[in-house]
Structure formats: C-alpha cells, structure tokens
Amino acid sequence: MTTLDFISVRKTFGTNVALESLNLDVRDGELITLLGPSGCGKTTALRIAAGFEFADSGAVLVAGGDITRTPAHKRNMGMVFQSYSLFPNLTVAKNVEFGLRTRGVVGAQRHLRVAEMLDLVQLMPFADRYPHQLSGGQQQRVALARALAVQPRVLLLDEPLSALDAKVRTTLRDEIRRIQTEVGITTLFVTHDQEEALAISDRICVMSQGRVEQLGSPTEVYRNPSTAFVARFVGSMNEFDAEVTGASEVTVAGQRIGAPGAASAAVGSRVSMLVRPEDLSLAEVGLPGTVTSITFQGATTLVGVRLDVLDHLVSADVGRGAADQLQIGSRVSVGINGSNAVCEPVTVGLPVAVDEPVA
Amino acid sequence: MSDHSIHVAMPELEGPPTAPTAMAPRPVGKPRVRFARLVPNTVMIVCGVFFVLPLLTLARFSLQNVPTILLGSSTLFKKWSLVGLTKAFSDPDFWPALRLSLQLAAGTVVLTLGLLLPTAIWVHMRLPRARAFIEFLTVLPYMIPAIALVAGIFVIKPHARWFLNSDLSLIPFYVVLALPFTYRSIDAGLRAIDLKTLVDASRGLGAGWLTTLRTVVMPNMRTSIISASFLTAAVVIGEFTIADTLLKETLPRFQATFVGREPQAGYGLNLLALLLTIGLFVTLSVLTKKRDYKRNSFTRQLEKATKMTSDTTP
Numbered sequence: 001m002t003t004l005d006f007i008s009v010r011k012t013f014g015t016n017v018a019l020e021s022l023n024l025d026v027r028d029g030e031l032i033t034l035l036g037p038s039g040c041g042k043t044t045a046l047r048i049a050a051g052f053e054f055a056d057s058g059a060v061l062v063a064g065g066d067i068t069r070t071p072a073h074k075r076n077m078g079m080v081f082q083s084y085s086l087f088p089n090l091t092v093a094k095n096v097e098f099g100l101r102t103r104g105v106v107g108a109q110r111h112l113r114v115a116e117m118l119d120l121v122q123l124m125p126f127a128d129r130y131p132h133q134l135s136g137g138q139q140q141r142v143a144l145a146r147a148l149a150v151q152p153r154v155l156l157l158d159e160p161l162s163a164l165d166a167k168v169r170t171t172l173r174d175e176i177r178r179i180q181t182e183v184g185i186t187t188l189f190v191t192h193d194q195e196e197a198l199a200i201s202d203r204i205c206v207m208s209q210g211r212v213e214q215l216g217s218p219t220e221v222y223r224n225p226s227t228a229f230v231a232r233f234v235g236s237m238n239e240f241d242a243e244v245t246g247a248s249e250v251t252v253a254g255q256r257i258g259a260p261g262a263a264s265a266a267v268g269s270r271v272s273m274l275v276r277p278e279d280l281s282l283a284e285v286g287l288p289g290t291v292t293s294i295t296f297q298g299a300t301t302l303v304g305v306r307l308d309v310l311d312h313l314v315s316a317d318v319g320r321g322a323a324d325q326l327q328i329g330s331r332v333s334v335g336i337n338g339s340n341a342v343c344e345p346v347t348v349g350l351p352v353a354v355d356e357p358v359a
Numbered sequence: 360m361s362d363h364s365i366h367v368a369m370p371e372l373e374g375p376p377t378a379p380t381a382m383a384p385r386p387v388g389k390p391r392v393r394f395a396r397l398v399p400n401t402v403m404i405v406c407g408v409f410f411v412l413p414l415l416t417l418a419r420f421s422l423q424n425v426p427t428i429l430l431g432s433s434t435l436f437k438k439w440s441l442v443g444l445t446k447a448f449s450d451p452d453f454w455p456a457l458r459l460s461l462q463l464a465a466g467t468v469v470l471t472l473g474l475l476l477p478t479a480i481w482v483h484m485r486l487p488r489a490r491a492f493i494e495f496l497t498v499l500p501y502m503i504p505a506i507a508l509v510a511g512i513f514v515i516k517p518h519a520r521w522f523l524n525s526d527l528s529l530i531p532f533y534v535v536l537a538l539p540f541t542y543r544s545i546d547a548g549l550r551a552i553d554l555k556t557l558v559d560a561s562r563g564l565g566a567g568w569l570t571t572l573r574t575v576v577m578p579n580m581r582t583s584i585i586s587a588s589f590l591t592a593a594v595v596i597g598e599f600t601i602a603d604t605l606l607k608e609t610l611p612r613f614q615a616t617f618v619g620r621e622p623q624a625g626y627g628l629n630l631l632a633l634l635l636t637i638g639l640f641v642t643l644s645v646l647t648k649k650r651d652y653k654r655n656s657f658t659r660q661l662e663k664a665t666k667m668t669s670d671t672t673p
Contacts (some may be wrong), residue, residue, distance in 0.1 A: 052559050072562040083553055085560040089578040093657035098574075099564035108664035115661050127657035143560075150564065 002063045002153045002186045003028055004049060009058035011044050018044040020210040021058070026154070031180055031187040033197040036207035037233070042190045043158060045207075049188060050156050051075045062153050073102075078147030078185075082159040084139045086131035092142050093118070093127040099150035117145040120179060137168040144176065148183060155180065155187040161196060173200055194234045198222060206230045228344035231274045238280060238314040240336070242273040242343070250343065252336065253287055253309040259338035271343040275336055277302060280316035282326075283335030289314075291330040294323065301326075305334055414633065421627035443627030447617060456613035459526055463609065464592040467533040471541050471591050472584065474534065479545045480576065483554050490546075497542035500535050505600040508532060512605065526607050533595045540590040548583025585643060593636070 004026040011019040019041045026032045034042035047053040049060060051072030059068045067075055078099075086095050096117050100110045118124045121141040131139055140160050147155060157176070161169045177200050180187050191197050197204050198218040206213040206221060206229075213233075214226040225231035242250040242257075244265045250257055250273060257273075265271050282303070292313065293304035301323035303316050316334060318326070326332070419430055424438040447453050482489055500508075512523070512532075522528050557579070561571040577584065599611040618625030 050559075050563055052562070072559070073565050073567050075563075076565070077563060079560070079563040081556050081560060083556050085553070085556045087557060087560070087575055087579070088552065089575075089581075091657065093660075098561070098566075102565040102570060108667045111657070111660045111664035114657070115664075127661075146564070156563075 003061075004154050004186055004188065005059075005061040005064075006045065006049075007059045007061065009045070009048060009055045009060060011041075011048060011053065011056050017210050019048075019055075022210075022212065024205055024212065024215070026186055026188055028186055029184045030202045031177070031189060031200065033189045033191055033201040033204045034207055035191055035194060035197040035204050035234070036213075037192060039209075040207040041210040042192075042207050046156050046158050046188060046190045049154065050077050050079050076150065076153050077156055078150060078152030078154070079156040080140065080143045080147050080158065080160045082162055084131065084136065084143070084163070086139055086142055086146070088131050091128050091130055092123065092134070095131070095142055096146045096149050098146060103150060113149055117149045120148070120182075121145045121175075135168075136164050137172050140164065140172060141175070144179065148179070148185070153186070155185045157187065157189045159191055162191070162193070169196075176200065198234070204234075206233060208233075223340060225274075225342055228272070228274060228342055231342040236277055236315065237274045238277065240273045240275065240310070240312075240314075241346070242271050244269050244271055244343075250338065253307070255285075255287060255336065257336050257338040257341075259341050259343055261338070261341045262343040265343055265345055270346045272346055273338065274342040274344065275338065276317075276340065277315045278317040279337040279340055280314060281335045281337065282316060282318055282322055282332045284333065286333035286335035288331065288333050291326055291328055291332055294326055294328060296323075303332075305332060307334065414630070417626055417630050421623050421625075421630055443623050444631050445627075446621065446624035447628040450613075450617060452608065452613055453617075456608050456610045459608060460596050460610035462527065463529055463533060464595040466527060466530040467537060467595050468588045468591045470530055471534050471537060472588065475538075475541055475545055475587075476572075476584075479542065479549055480554065480572075483549045484558065494542070494546065497538045499538075501539040505536065505598075508535070509601055509604045512601075523605060529602060529605065529607055529609070532601050533591075533598060536598065536601075537591040537594040540594065541587040544583050544587040544590060545580070548580040548587075551583075552579050585646070589639070589643060596632075 004024075006022045006024040009019055009022040010017075022041070022045055024032070024045075034045055036042050044053060048055050051067070051070060051074075055068060059066055061067065062075075086092075087098065090098065093114050096114045097105075097110050100113060105113065114127075115124065118127055121144055123138060123141055123145065126134060126138065126142075131142070134142065140163075143160070160176070161173055164172065173196055176189075189197075189200060198221075201218055203215060203217055204221045205215045208229050214221055214230045216224075216226075221230060221234050225234060231237055240252045242252045242259075242262075244262050244267050245251045245256060246267060248258060248260045248263045250259045250262050250271065252273065259273060262271055262273070278300075287307045287309060289305040289307040291303055292306050293302075293315075295302040295304075300317045300319060303318050303323065303326060304313060305316060306313050314334060420427065421443040422439055422441065423430065423434070424440055425434050478493075482493055516523060554576070557575050558571055561575040562568075566574065596610060598609070599615065602609040602612050603615075614625065614628060617628065
C-alpha cells in the first residue's frame with residue numbers, strides 16, 4: 001500500500017501564499033491530477049512531495065511514514081519534468097540507469113532493468129542515442145522510463161506534456177496512463193490543461209490560489225462542479241445573468257428555467273448561471289439569436305450564437321441533423337436546460353457578460 | 360573555421376552541374392560566386408600573414424646564427440639551428456621559474472574553480488537576480504589596472520609579511536586577475552544547460568549534492584571548465600607586473616632578464632612558448648569534442664547481462 005498524504009501543508013514564498021492548507025490523500029495505485037491555472041500552487045505541491053521545496057507547516061506522508069523533512073535524494077520518488085530533463089552527456093540507456101547507479105544496483109541486474117524499462121516505453125532501439133538525437137515525445141518517454149526504473153514509491157509528473165505538440169501530447173498522455181495502470185504506481189500529475197486532466201485521472205483536484213476547489217472523479221468535476229471557479233475552469237461554460245424567481249427556478253431574459261443549482265439562493269436575488277454548451281439546444285422556444293460561428297467537431301457541432309436580448313455570445317453543442325441546416329447568419333432560438341447549471345450569487349454590481357472562448 | 364569553409368564550398372558545389380545544362384540564362388551567377396569567395400579568402404590570407412609573419416621573423420631572429428644586420432633574402436636558408444630554442448633550458452634559473460609558474464597556474468586554477476563553480480551554480484539556482492551584479496563584480500579586475508592591485512598589496516604588506524613572503528602568495532591575486540575570463544566562461548557554460556531541472560532530476564533520482572555535481576553538472580560544463588582553466592593558466596603564465604613587484608621568480612620575470620642576457624635564446628624561448636600554447640589549444644579542442652561510446656553500447660552490455668543470468672539460472 002503506497003499512499004501519499006498531504007496534511008494541512010502550507011507554503012509561502014515571501015508574502016505570496018503558494019499553498020494555504022493543502023489536504024489531499026492519494027490512494028494506492030491511484031492517479032490524481034492537480035489541475036489549475038498557473039500560480040494556483042499545483043507545482044509547489046508537487047515539488048513539496050518531491051522534496052525540492054519544504055512545507056512551512058503541515059506534513060507529507062508516504063505509506064503513513066512522515067517524509068516532510070526528508071531531503072529529495074532520500075525520498076525514492078520518480079519525477080518527470082515539464083522541460084526536457086535528460087542528462088545531455090549520457091545516452092538513453094545511461095540516463096535510465098542513473099537512478100539504479102546511485103542506488104548501487106550492479107552490472108547485469110542493472111542492464112536488465114534498463115532493458116525492461118526501455119521495452120515499457122518502446123524505445124529499445126534508441127538505447128545508445130543521446131537525448132539531442134531524440135524528438136520531444138521520445139525524450140519524455142525516456143524521462144518516464146528513468147523515473148520508473150528505480151521503482152519509486154510515488155510517480156510525480158510536472159506538466160510532462162506541455163512542451164509537446166498536440167498529436168504527440170494525446171498519444172503520450174494515453175501511454176502514460178497505460179504504463180501507470182500497468183505498473184500500478186501511485187501517481188500525482190500536475191497540469192493546467194483540463195482536457196488532459198479529464199482524460200487521464202482517477203480523481204481530479206482542482207486548485208485555485210493555493211486552495212483546493214474540488215476533489216472528485218472527472219465525471220463529478222465536470223457534471224457537478226462544486227464552485228463557479230471549477231465550473232468555469234473545467235470544460236467550457238456559457239454564462240447568463242439570471243434572477244431567482246422561485247425555488248429552483250430562475251428567469252433569464254423573460255424565460256423561466258428550472259435550475260436546481262439555484263435552490264440555495266434567495267428568491268428575488270440575482271445570480272450568474274453557468275451552463276455547458278451541451279445543455280444549450282436550438283429549440284422551438286428559447287432566446288432568439290443569430291448564428292455567428294459553426295465549428296465542426298466530428299460527432300457534434302459547436303454553434304456560436306449572438307443572443308438578441310442579452311447581446312451576448314453563447315455556444316451550443318448541436319447534433320448532426322440540426323447543424324446541417326445551419327449557416328452563419330441563420331436565425332435560431334436557444335433553449336436552456338438548467339438542470340446541471342451552477343448558479344453563483346452576484347454580489348457587487350452585475351458582471352460584464354463574458355464571451356466564452358470556444359474550447 | 361570549419362563552419363566558414365562550408366559557406367565557401369557551397370556555391371562551388373552548385374556551380375558545375377548547372378553550368379552545362381543552363382544555356383546562359385543566368386551568366387551573372389558565376390562571377391558573383393567567384394566574388395563571394397574572393398572576400399573571405401582575402402581576409403583569411405591577410406589574417407594568416409598578419410599572424411604568421413611575426414612568427415617567422417621571430418624564428419629567423421632566434422634560430423639563425425646570422426648577425427641581425429645580415430638577415431635578408433640572401434641569407435634565408437643559412438645557418439639554421441634549433442639550439443636557440445632550448446638554450447634557456449640549461450640556464451640554472453629557468454627550471455625553478457618554470458616550476459613556480461606551473462605551480463602558480465595549477466594553484467590558481469584549483470582555487471578559481473573551487474570558488475567560482477559553487478558560487479556560479481548557487482547564483483544560477485537560487486539567486487538568478489544577483490547574476491548581473493556578480494557579473495559586474497567580476498569585470499572589475501579588468502577595469503582596474505594590475506598596478507592598482509599592487510598598490511593595495513603595499514598597504515597590507517606590513518601586516519601580512521609571512522604571507523607575502525611565500526611564493527604561492529601570488530595565487531589569490533591571480534585568481535582575482537583571471538576572474539573576468541573565468542567567471543564569464545563558467546557562466547556561459549551554466550546558461551547553456553537547464554541547470555535547475557538537471558539538478559532536480561539528479562537529486563530526485565537519489566543522487567546527493569556531491570554526486571550531482573560530479574556526474575551531472577561537471578560533465579555538462581566540461582568545455583567551459585576546460586576553457587576557464589586554460590584562460591586562467593594563460594593569465595598566470597603571462598603575468599609580469601605583480602610578480603615583478605613582489606620579487607617572485609616566475610617565468611615571465613625569468614624571460615625578461617634572460618632576454619637581456621641572451622637576446623637570441625630569449626626570443627627562442629618565447630617562440631617555443633607560443634608553439635606549445637598552440638599545441639595545447641589544438642589538444643584541448645580535440646579533447647573537448649564529444650566522444651563516441653559505440654564500443655560500450657547498451658546492446659552489448661545487455662547481451663552480456665542476459666548471458667550471465669541465463670548462465671546462472673540452470
């Protein structure tokens with residue numbers, strides 16, 4: 001059982017609070033993603049787990065043992081970095097065996113382990129190449145093999161895919177997941193890319209400004225975001241100004257919409273309602289508007305509509321049949337399904353309508 | 360140099376195949392190509408003459424047993440002898456001076472690297488904002504003449520006689536003198552690698568600070584460490600002012616007095632020093648080139664490993 005626990009971990013850099021009080025338990029064999037915008041503390045958390053930074057207060061436990069003050073080189077963690085971190089003076093094989101050498105693993109045993117790792121990442125033919133002779137994706141695979149060679153207790157991945165181009169990123173992402181499941185290693189994965197997080201994780205820990213906003217499975221985080229921040233950060237969102245007009249009911253530009261998310265808001269108060277593109281439809285009745293963009297996405301089509309009443313751009317996921325008849329400039333009505341909507345009370349003034357970027 | 364020759368060779372390679380097929384649609388191309396080669400070639404020749412001519416005249420002066428006044432075109436091939444090169448070796452003061460200079464060079468290199476490597480690494484890892492300031496500090500010895508340093512020495516002289524009496528007391532001064540060259544070289548080496556990530560990666564894999572320094576940082580800074588050492592040694596072996604002021608019998612001081620006594624052999628020694636320096640340069644550039652480890656390839660190691668384990672299993 002290898003678990004990784006953060007208990008009330010706090011870290012500041014000068015006056016900047018990087019982590020307020022992080023509580024997180026990574027279960028045995030689980031892959032947890034720390035997801036958040038830059039500066040949210042996710043990398044700090046990872047570096048504290050690795051031992052490159054030390055917590056101001058709180059504790060870090062691996063398999064129940066306290067490692068809060070253990071220096072990095074005695075922690076037995078496997079880490080893959082964002083930038084290419086292979087030792088440029090060593091071949092692929094020598095890079096992979098580096099950790100085994102520091103642990104004093106001898107000759108034949110070491111070579112066999114290296115071969116096993118290179119097979120795992122399918123880079124055996126490249127064993128004698130130097131890092132500069134490899135592509136970015138290959139380098140990150142070697143880095144993964146190097147991290148796993150020492151049979152670390154926990155695998156730490158610090159945005160390992162962000163330097164790669166889109167196609168390699170998806171392939172390598174799936175490969176990391178395959179290898180992680182195959183090896184069964186407890187893993188902490190840091191990323192700012194919500195799509196990546198949704199695809200790879202057992203659980204996602206969404207962070208903002210040094211705090212955990214939500215911890216849950218990808219489905220939970222996507223379908224039931226616990227805060228407006230999570231709702232906005234994970235997946236794309238449309239935002240409507242609404243007035244609460246009943247228990248679990250809001251009114252948007254004269255349309256009454258059932259919204260369980262507004263249950264806790266006082267009747268008569270104003271809220272910001274967040275609705276996913278797939279919860280918008282081109283219906284008979286709804287808010288009238290004009291199509292401004294049509295983005296074909298395979299199974300569905302993302303349609304951008306400028307609403308007449310709110311002068312506000314929204315995007316809707318539309319199935320194949322309905323989208324075929326549309327063109328830019330078409331007049332449509334947008335129906336809102338409020339059952340999954342998140343309603344955030346508006347406190348000071350009214351927020352400016354945001355043109356949601358089409359993700 | 361090699362880079363240069365590639366540029367020069369390119370138009371030449373393109374020239375001949377197009378010439379017979381193209382029926383003079385662009386006859387202008389050829390003269391222009393020739394002209395393009397003319398400029399760099401001229402520069403090369405002029406520079407070559409500029410460097411080689413003084414060496415040749417130095418060689419004639421020190422290696423020909425012909426009175427200086429008769430050194431003309433008619434005596435070009437007369438009475439050459441290598442005696443002038445090695446005559447200094449038989450001077451009783453030569454060997455101690457050489458030994459002292461080499462000791463000073465070695466000591467300065469060791470102290471410089473010992474001080475600068477950890478400092479530069481620390482600055483890169485933890486104080487990147489201090490880099491500009493440290494860089495400025497290291498240029499100071501370049502801007503302040505050595506004689507000012509000497510004036511400083513006289514101020515401390517009464518308090519540190521025991522120290523200044525030792526021949527090796529020159530080492531700290533030389534470390535300071537060489538600073539502008541050594542720091543820049545090491546700094547450039549550090550900037551060329553992603554030090555922070557490499558160090559983190561190494562420590563994450565179980566290597567302590569010393570192992571990291573030895574197996575990761577140093578090998579990747581090989582070229583810059585070697586060139587820093589070389590520059591330091593060059594500064595030390597050529598330094599005259601401080602050694603002269605502190606009355607230390609180093610090689611430059613020996614050369615100065617020896618040239619007065621034996622002009623021909625004195626310049627012969629200078630010529631030898633120059634040739635050795637060039638030789639050292641060439642050796643270093645060969646040494647710093649990346650070596651190919653094909654012979655100890657992983658595939659072979661693995662073959663051996665598999666054989667060993669299959670031998671032991673039955």
